[in-house]
Amino acid sequence: MSVIQEYKDSMSKPNFYISKNNIRRILPVLEVDDSSLSEEEIVIYNILKDEAELSSEELDEKVGFNKSKHLELLITLQIKN
Numbered sequence: 001m002s003v004i005q006e007y008k009d010s011m012s013k014p015n016f017y018i019s020k021n022n023i024r025r026i027l028p029v030l031e032v033d034d035s036s037l038s039e040e041e042i043v044i045y046n047i048l049k050d051e052a053e054l055s056s057e058e059l060d061e062k063v064g065f066n067k068s069k070h071l072e073l074l075i076t077l078q079i080k081n
Contacts, residue, residue, distance in 0.1 A: 003025065007028070014028065026053060040063075040069075040073055041073055043063055044059070044073050044077065047059065047063060
């Protein structure tokens with residue numbers, strides 16, 4: 001499922017910024033029932049809820065996970081909506 005489809009029923013929509021060298025995707029943080037999240041997912045959720053905008057590198061520094069781990073957790077959070 002695409003990012004756009006994931007947010008189709010949400011009032012908050014993702015933003016895309018396209019430049020010559022990159023595509024930047026900013027996803028809004030939706031309210032989530034914390035009881036359905038793992039401890040690692042809660043760490044990422046709380047950081048993203050408090051930060052308006054973070055790059056992958058900034059998220060890596062804040063959570064202390066490697067890039068593949070935080071990407072895996074972001075995908076899981078997206079699936080859980």
